[in-house]
Amino acid sequence: MEQRDYFEDVYDVVRLIPPGRVTTYGAIARYLSLRAGARMVGWAMNAAHGRDVPAHRVVNRIGVLSGKHFFGSPTAMQDLLAAEGVRVTDDRIEQFDKVLWDPTTELQ
Template identity: 80%
Template sequence: MPRDYFQDVYDVVRQVPPGRVTTYGAIARYLSLRAGARMVGWAMNSSHGLDVPAHRVVNRVGVLSGKHFFGHPTAMQERLEAEDIQVADDRVVDFDRLFWDPATELTV
């Protein structure tokens, strides 16, 4: 059973400030995951029930690619809107401005 980078990914996601979003690739690069961004998303799949704001993690263009895994298709969007993040057409509005890069904001 995996456990290694899963906790690392969760730890980074928890540090994402409310109202901000990050990407799978950014997390992968910050943790130097050779596995790539795919495994970051896969790790989030195991974050169900945990205190992990997976809704703040989107793909490189700000698309809510994982909304389908939130039980209800609109659950992820509503969570983002609850943090004043505007979502239109399953995409984060002003994603470029709301993007939170751990490698930059967290200053390795």
């Protein structure tokens, strides 16, 4: 049940996401060079739930809040993003290209 080391790395990257910005599972996976791919990032997020990890800033590659169902309320994730200035319409992030924060490019 113990999470792997890269779980902590994923949490660290997610915590580095600036407010009002979002990133994708694939971007984190590529930044950490996870051979497992985006799926394990999503699994890490599942384990990260309840920790100090802003999982609401992590979405899939098209900017859809695929994990909103895990926030207890269908609009909880959207509300958290809206509180940070990220517009969300129909479970999709508006201007996803602009709010996208890619650690490979931004953080390096």
